[in-house]
Structures are given as C-alpha cells and as structure tokens.
Amino acid sequence: xxSTFSSTGFNFSNELRNNFIADKGLHLPKATSTGTTIVGxxxxxxxxLGADTRATExxxxxxKNCEKIHYITENIRCCGAGTxxxxxxxxxxxxxxxxxxxxxxxRQPRVVTAMTMLKQMLFRYQGxxxxxxxxxxxxxxxPHLFTIHPHGSTxxxxxxxxxxxxxxxxxxxESGWRANMERADALALxxxxxxxxxxxxxxxxxxIDACIITASSTEMLRNVEMPNMRVQKERTYGFxxxxxxxxxxxxxxxxxxxxxxxxxxxxxxxx
Amino acid sequence: xDHFPTNWGRPRNDAVDAYGTYPIAQRPNNTPKDxxxxxxxxxxxxxxxxxxxxAIKFKDGVMMAADNLASYGSLARFKDIQxxxxxxxxxxxxxxxxxxxxxxxxxxLDDLIVDEFSAQDGHTLGPxxxxxxxxxxxxxxxxxxxxxxxxxxxxxxxxxxxxxxFVDLLGTTYSASxxxxxYGAHIAQPLLRTAVEGKEDILTEEEAxxxxxxxxxxxxxxxxxxxxxxxxxxx
Numbered sequence: 001x002x003s004t005f006s007s008t009g010f011n012f013s014n015e016l017r018n019n020f021i022a023d024k025g026l027h028l029p030k031a032t033s034t035g036t037t038i039v040g041x042x043x044x045x046x047x048x049l050g051a052d053t054r055a056t057e058x059x060x061x062x063x064k065n066c067e068k069i070h071y072i073t074e075n076i077r078c079c080g081a082g083t084x085x086x087x088x089x090x091x092x093x094x095x096x097x098x099x100x101x102x103x104x105x106x107r108q109p110r111v112v113t114a115m116t117m118l119k120q121m122l123f124r125y126q127g128x129x130x131x132x133x134x135x136x137x138x139x140x141x142x143p144h145l146f147t148i149h150p151h152g153s154t155x156x157x158x159x160x161x162x163x164x165x166x167x168x169x170x171x172x173x174e175s176g177w178r179a180n181m182e183r184a185d186a187l188a189l190x191x192x193x194x195x196x197x198x199x200x201x202x203x204x205x206x207x208i209d210a211c212i213i214t215a216s217s218t219e220m221l222r223n224v225e226m227p228n229m230r231v232q233k234e235r236t237y238g239f240x241x242x243x244x245x246x247x248x249x250x251x252x253x254x255x256x257x258x259x260x261x262x263x264x265x266x267x268x269x270x271x
Numbered sequence: 272x273d274h275f276p277t278n279w280g281r282p283r284n285d286a287v288d289a290y291g292t293y294p295i296a297q298r299p300n301n302t303p304k305d306x307x308x309x310x311x312x313x314x315x316x317x318x319x320x321x322x323x324x325x326a327i328k329f330k331d332g333v334m335m336a337a338d339n340l341a342s343y344g345s346l347a348r349f350k351d352i353q354x355x356x357x358x359x360x361x362x363x364x365x366x367x368x369x370x371x372x373x374x375x376x377x378x379x380l381d382d383l384i385v386d387e388f389s390a391q392d393g394h395t396l397g398p399x400x401x402x403x404x405x406x407x408x409x410x411x412x413x414x415x416x417x418x419x420x421x422x423x424x425x426x427x428x429x430x431x432x433x434x435x436x437f438v439d440l441l442g443t444t445y446s447a448s449x450x451x452x453x454y455g456a457h458i459a460q461p462l463l464r465t466a467v468e469g470k471e472d473i474l475t476e477e478e479a480x481x482x483x484x485x486x487x488x489x490x491x492x493x494x495x496x497x498x499x500x501x502x503x504x505x506x
Contacts, residue, residue: 167457167458167493168457168458168460168461170458170493171459171461171462171486171493172461172462174488174489174492174493175462175485175489192465196461196462196465197461199461199464200464
C-alpha cells in the first residue's frame with residue numbers, strides 16, 4: 001500500500017517522469033512574466049511605484065481592476081508581475097516575516113532585508129514560484145529600489161520596469177528619467193510609462209495605480225488615472241410593463257394556514 | 272511484417288524504418304529524389320541580421336531610420352552597411368532581418384525599376400506599387416516554405432500623397448503613421464505613437480528627426496544588437 005505521508009512544500013518527484021516525457025517531445029508549458037506593466041522610479045525625496053490593473057487568464061481578462069502594489073511594511077511596498085497567486089502569497093509571507101523581524105530587532109525594517117528574504121525564497125524554488133517583483137521603499141539608510149526575478153536574481157537601479165509591458169514602459173523611462181526629479185515630474189513619468197504599457201501591450205490595461213514613498217509618508221494612489229472608463233450606454237434597455245402580453249393570471253399565497261403554538265409556558269430563564 | 276495498412280504499397284526505406292513503426296509525422300519520406308533536389312536549401316533561420324527599422328509620417332512626407340549594423344549572431348560583424356535603399360524616385364525601403372535576402376530583394380527591385388524605365392510609358396513605380404510587389408513576392412515565398420527572412424518598411428511620397436507600409440517574411444502587410452520592425456516594435460513604437468499619432472500633418476522635419484533620433488537612442492540603450500551609427504532618410 002502506498003504511503004499517505006506527504007511532506008510540506010513542493011513535491012518534485014514527478015520531475016523524472018516530466019523529463020522522460022519531454023525527451024519524447026511533449027514539453028511543459030513555460031510560466032512567463034505574464035500580462036502586466038509594473039514600474040519603479042527614484043526621485044528626489046524617495047520612490048514612486050506604478051502598476052496597471054489588469055489580471056489575465058490566458059487571453060481573457062479575469063480582473064479589470066486588481067491591485068498589484070502589495071504592502072510589505074509601512075515604508076516598503078512591492079509591485080508584483082507573473083503568477084498572481086505567487087506574487088500575492090510571497091509578498092504576504094515576507095510582509096509578516098518583516099513585521100516579526102522588526103519586532104525582534106526593535107528597528108524600522110529595511111528594504112534590503114525584504115529584498116534578501118524574497119530572493120532567498122525565490123532561489124530556493126528555482127524559478128517555479130513565478131513572481132517578478134519591483135520592491136521599493138525608504139528606510140533609515142535612504143530610498144532603495146530593487147527588481148527581483150523569479151529565479152532569484154536582483155538588480156538595484158534608479159528606474160525599473162517588469163512584466164510584458166516592461167519594454168514599452170522602459171522606453172518612456174529611458175527618454176524621460178533624470179536624476180533628482182520633483183515629485184510631480186516623477187509621478188507624471190510613472191503615469192506615462194504605465195500608459196505606454198496599457199496602450200501598447202495586450203497583457204496590460206485598465207487603470208493606473210501609483211504609490212509614492214518618502215521618508216515621512218507613504219501615499220497609496222489607487223486608480224490615480226482611469227484612461228479606460230466604460231462609456232455611458234446610449235440607450236436604456238429596459239422593457240416597459242406590458243411588453244409581454246399575458247393570457248391569464250393566477251396568484252397564490254405561499255402561506256396557506258398559519259397557527260402559532262407556544263411550546264414553553266414561561267419566559268426563558270436568562271439569570 | 273508491416274502492420275500499418277497506410278504503408279502498404281508506398282516506397283519503403285528498409286535501412287531506416289522497415290516496419291513502419293515511426294509515427295506518421297516522423298516517417299522518412301522515401302519518394303525518389305533527383306540529384307538537383309538534394310542541393311536545394313530552404314531558409315530556416317536568418318544568419319547575418321539587421322535589427323529594427325523605424326519610420327514615421329510627418330507634414331511634408333515620410334522619414335525612416337535604421338542603424339548601420341549587420342550582426343552575425345552576437346558578433347557585430349559589419350558596422351557600415353546601408354539598410355535603407357531608395358527605389359526609383361519616389362520610394363525608400365528599409366529592411367531588418369536576413370541581409371543576404373535583403374540583397375536579393377534589392378537586386379530584384381533594381382531589375383523592376385530598369386524594366387519600368389525601359390517601358391517608357393510615362394508611368395513610374397510609386398511606393399504603393401513597390402509595396403504591393405514586395406507583398407506578393409514575400410507571400411509567394413512563404414507559401415513555398417522558403418521565405419525571404421525580412422521585415423521591410425516601404426515609404427515614400429508620390430503626387431503629394433504620403434505612403435508608409437510594412438511587409439513581413441510571412442507576407443503580413445500593415446499601414447500606419449508610425450511603423451517599427453523587430454525590437455523597435457516593442458521599445459520604440461510606444462514612443463513614436465505618443466509623439467506622432469494625431470500630429471502627422473503638423474510635425475515639421477526637424478521635429479520628426481528629433482523624434483526618430485530619440486527613439487534610436489533608446490533602442491541603442493536597450494537593444495543588445497544595435498549600433499550607435501544611424502542613417503536617416505527623408506522623403
């Protein structure tokens with residue numbers, strides 16, 4: 001009888017079988033950095049993160065207004081591209097670990113800590129956790145912006161883009177980014193980059209989310225721009241009463257006969 | 272014994288698959304071949320390649336830009352080649368993809384122009400005609416499973432009308448006010464679209480040049496097979 005014990009974590013025992021089948025010619029579908037445009041940009045006072053809001057299931061839009069900017073700590077946020085469940089749960093896990101770590105050290109948590117936790121976890125899973133992340137925040141050492149790939153490699157850069165719309169967004173960044181931008185310029189640049197992704201990439205769409213993190217505050221701008229609002233329908237499509245003619249009408253009461261019987265003579269004892 | 276009825280009566284190669292056990296897709300084709308057929312090769316992959324070509328419409332015409340590089344895989348082999356070619360007096364074509372196939376196309380178009388000239392009928396070949404000719408050729412080659420591995424932009428002005436169109440190794444054609452092939456389609460097209468869409472009749476030549484220069488710069492940043500030497504042609 002086969003053992004019913006299953007250890008925690010991923011089970012790689014089918015790898016042998018998969019390799020055998022792959023040799024015969026049937027390959028596993030590759031998990032790719034799927035429909036998304038996420039960006040991060042360093043400016044004078046801190047970091048601006050941006051993301052679109054479309055979640056796709058293959059060629060179908062599953063969620064027209066999802067949230068891709070995840071909470072790590074008060075001063076650190078993470079945008080996620082790739083498999084939605086992977087980004088969601090990975091960022092949630094690192095968020096709680098960061099909270100525990102902060103309580104343990106007694107200090108404000110640092111961005112490099114989150115980055116290290118994320119990259120070590122993603123490398124451990126050898127790329128099978130399909131999370132491509134843009135991590136940004138401001139801590140005691142200053143503002144930091146990182147990009148983390150599903151296999152665990154990281155880059156520290158002043159402006160980054162990830163996802164299928166990353167080329168379009170990066171083109172905008174390469175044209176427009178300067179060092180020490182003002183907050184308004186940085187936000188405008190991020191919005192332009194996400195718009196480039198939304199309008200030129202089929203995997204990205206709907207609205208723009210942004211998050212501005214500075215040393216003093218974190219501002220979450222949900223749906224800061226909505227360039228794809230549905231137009232008001234030109235007609236109302238209701239039917240007036242009497243559109244369908246009826247031949248006979250019969251109304252029946254659902255309650256035929258009602259009798260109230262008291263089962264307990266005294267009131268309930270609530271002492 | 273050969274157990275598959277669909278093999279009975281067909282030419283069989285006893286050396287490779289005597290009993291017809293290979294799946295149909297992998298069964299060796301045993302029809303008799305002539306010696307000439309054995310020498311024919313079909314283009315399977317591009318060898319010496321050019322990268323993106325960009326083109327936009329502006330107020331007075333059409334502007335096209337491409338770098339001067341032909342790569343041999345990851346080697347920057349030929350750093351001073353012309354990927355933009357004028358054809359006749361109204362058209363310019365720019366090609367990315369396999370450079371040997373592009374040279375063949377150039378020779379073909381030269382013959383075409385010479386024939387048109389010697390016909391002396393008062394007509395000249397404009398960009399629309401060149402584009403149509405190329406589209407037919409590309410699609411015909413694709414249908415013979417021997418494509419000319421190029422992505423070509425055809426642009427020009429004839430009788431005051433601007434023309435800009437794209438042809439592909441598959442025979443796909445597409446026309447717009449901003450076009451880009453290769454990596455340019457992912458990186459430069461968003462920039463070109465925001466800069467040009469709606470303003471085709473307002474942009475001056477200097478502005479158009481600036482837009483293309485900016486896009487070629489971004490492409491040089493982000494395309495690993497590009498060069499910082501660029502040629503631009505205006506019509």
